[in-house]
Amino acid sequence: MRKVGFSTGALAKGDFRRAVGMLQQAGVALIELSALRQSELQPLAEALPDLNLSSFSYVSVHAPSRIDGGTEKCVLAFLDTFVQRGLPIIIHPDAIQDFSAWRSIGSLLLVENMDLRKRIGRTASELSEIFSKLPDAALCLDLGHARQVDSTMSEAALILGKFGSRLKQLHISEVNTMSHHESLSLSAIRAFNKVSHLIPDDCPLILETPVRPEEIQKEVDRARDALAFSALLPAGVA
Amino acid sequence: MSESPVKELQAKLGCEWPFINRAAKSAKEKTDQIRSILTSGLPLDSEDRSIVTFGSLARNEWTSGSDLDWTLLIDGMADPEHLTIARTIARSLEHGFKAPGQTGIFGNLAFSHEIIHHIGGQNDTNRNTTQRILLLLESKVIGLKPDAYERVLAGILDRYLTEDTSILTSGTAKKSRVPRFLLNDIVRFWRTMAVDFANKQRERGGQGWALRNLKLRMSRKLIFATGLLTCFSCSLNPSKVMQDAESGLGDTVQSFVNHLKQFARKTPLEVLGEATLSYKVPQKVISELFESYDEFLALLGDEDKRKVLENLNFTDAQTNPLFADVRKIGYRFQDGLTKLFYETPRIRELTIMYGVF
Numbered sequence: 001m002r003k004v005g006f007s008t009g010a011l012a013k014g015d016f017r018r019a020v021g022m023l024q025q026a027g028v029a030l031i032e033l034s035a036l037r038q039s040e041l042q043p044l045a046e047a048l049p050d051l052n053l054s055s056f057s058y059v060s061v062h063a064p065s066r067i068d069g070g071t072e073k074c075v076l077a078f079l080d081t082f083v084q085r086g087l088p089i090i091i092h093p094d095a096i097q098d099f100s101a102w103r104s105i106g107s108l109l110l111v112e113n114m115d116l117r118k119r120i121g122r123t124a125s126e127l128s129e130i131f132s133k134l135p136d137a138a139l140c141l142d143l144g145h146a147r148q149v150d151s152t153m154s155e156a157a158l159i160l161g162k163f164g165s166r167l168k169q170l171h172i173s174e175v176n177t178m179s180h181h182e183s184l185s186l187s188a189i190r191a192f193n194k195v196s197h198l199i200p201d202d203c204p205l206i207l208e209t210p211v212r213p214e215e216i217q218k219e220v221d222r223a224r225d226a227l228a229f230s231a232l233l234p235a236g237v238a
Numbered sequence: 239m240s241e242s243p244v245k246e247l248q249a250k251l252g253c254e255w256p257f258i259n260r261a262a263k264s265a266k267e268k269t270d271q272i273r274s275i276l277t278s279g280l281p282l283d284s285e286d287r288s289i290v291t292f293g294s295l296a297r298n299e300w301t302s303g304s305d306l307d308w309t310l311l312i313d314g315m316a317d318p319e320h321l322t323i324a325r326t327i328a329r330s331l332e333h334g335f336k337a338p339g340q341t342g343i344f345g346n347l348a349f350s351h352e353i354i355h356h357i358g359g360q361n362d363t364n365r366n367t368t369q370r371i372l373l374l375l376e377s378k379v380i381g382l383k384p385d386a387y388e389r390v391l392a393g394i395l396d397r398y399l400t401e402d403t404s405i406l407t408s409g410t411a412k413k414s415r416v417p418r419f420l421l422n423d424i425v426r427f428w429r430t431m432a433v434d435f436a437n438k439q440r441e442r443g444g445q446g447w448a449l450r451n452l453k454l455r456m457s458r459k460l461i462f463a464t465g466l467l468t469c470f471s472c473s474l475n476p477s478k479v480m481q482d483a484e485s486g487l488g489d490t491v492q493s494f495v496n497h498l499k500q501f502a503r504k505t506p507l508e509v510l511g512e513a514t515l516s517y518k519v520p521q522k523v524i525s526e527l528f529e530s531y532d533e534f535l536a537l538l539g540d541e542d543k544r545k546v547l548e549n550l551n552f553t554d555a556q557t558n559p560l561f562a563d564v565r566k567i568g569y570r571f572q573d574g575l576t577k578l579f580y581e582t583p584r585i586r587e588l589t590i591m592y593g594v595f
Contacts, residue, residue: 149389150388152491153492154492154495158479195492
């Protein structure tokens with residue numbers, strides 16, 4: 001059975017401790033600690049030694065999606081706290097200012113494919129350029145972003161075909177036309193089904209869907225459905 | 239694929255097709271000029287809408303008589319301002335370019351939902367089919383934002399392939415890999431163009447008959463031929479993506495979509511050129527095809543001759559020496575196509591299997 005977890009930012013924006021508690025209560029074993037806003041990074045790094053993450057079999061960290069000018073070195077210093085513990089770091093490629101400074105993170109750095117708001121890192125061809133600058137980096141495939149770029153998932157298939165060996169984590173959510181994350185719907189589940197056979201069973205799936213605590217397990221089940229291989233159903237057949 | 243199969247062919251044959259080359263160069267210059275006009279003010283395109291051209295500019299066959307066929311292709315939230323944007327585009331292009339033709343298919347808005355969702359059935363109007371097939375066979379983004387265009391291309395192809403039960407099931411159809419649903423629609427489009435040609439003769443009282451006849455024999459027929467070749471390429475020259483996708487149904491659709499998208503980004507002459515190179519078509523046939531097409535573009539670029547053809551109706555054409563030349567060019571091109579489709583070993587089998595029924 002596929003292992004599914006949640007991003008703390010989806011459950012409790014800006015309050016990772018609360019999100020950790022929610023996931024522990026729900027018995028979810030995978031977690032992505034979110035520091036999507038730069039202001040969240042230092043508190044998370046400082047809290048790490050005291051944070052009880054023993055119930056989680058997989059822990060990753062989402063780096064800030066935007067880094068203020070002149071502070072990149074500082075951000076890297078905080079991120080090193082997690083790298084030292086062997087925690088994967090998910091990064092938006094457009095947040096990076098100096099690629100050479102990020103190379104030392106090596107394969108613990110997971111480059112995420114971008115959504116339509118961004119001008120880089122959205123397609124296989126654009127990711128090629130990123131990986132040429134970060135040759136050891138891994139991939140965090142965001143299925144919601146990939147679907148927003150191409151709802152047929154053929155671009156996602158191309159990304160997996162080209163960079164599947166780098167795949168270390170998935171993000172899974174529905175991304176609407178405003179580029180906001182939503183709970184998984186039938187159309188998203190059907191779309192993700194199309195590429196499920198290209199994703200290894202043991203690849204961690206991290207949900208980025210904003211749900212209430214009582215909806216966590218249902219959303220985890222939907223994520224498993226989305227990545228379960230099923231026979232191709234014609235349009236109009238549920 | 240070769241980056242420029244047409245150039246490669248000229249080098250290989252030791253010849254030059256001057257009017258094809260000139261038209262391609264002009265098309266590039268016009269595209270740059272149009273892009274400059276469209277980007278001189280506030281942005282008109284976005285991630286949700288692409289400015290797309292069709293016709294001779296999209297085919298890279300720009301001549302002095304070309305008109306500018308464009309549409310604002312929308313794939314996003316409905317916005318009442320879309321019409322204002324389309325009118326702004328029209329106004330910015332009205333000085334210096336011949337406006338789109340009379341059918342109303344170009345020079346305004348096109349919506350992805352209709353194009354992608356209405357394939358066949360009552361709601362698939364002539365206009366909808368035309369926009370969809372031309373997007374696949376004869377289109378190019380002239381704005382800066384191709385996002386909507388790329389999504390719509392993928393969406394169209396996905397529709398054709400997901401619902402092509404002949405590819406997805408086992409047996410001969412799966413082995414031959416020709417996307418029949420797509421091929422049928424391309425054939426339907428060709429026949430529709432031919433029928434519409436007769437209809438226009440009636441509607442327009444014979445006005446412009448000879449020029450339309452020339453275009454039907456040449457550029458319209460070319461896009462039909464390259465549409466067939468595109469479908470046949472899935473069987474005859476599958477990309478590595480397709481070759482690797484041997485297992486599982488899920489692989490098939492996306493691998494076909496990614497393979498076919500490559501063709502949608504090529505001009506019809508590039509697709510034809512690539513096919514003649516890949517399938518080792520005899521040089522004589524290549525010459526017939528490309529030399530006649532070169533003469534066709536020479537005619538279109540000659541303002542005096544073009545004017546004669548524009549004013550020539552069916553009756554007068556029968557004794558007009560210029561139209562006699564038009565016929566010869568058309569016959570030569572057809573001869574080349576006949577040999578390509580019926581005498582090239584691998585293509586012949588597929589033409590027999592899929593070309594009529």
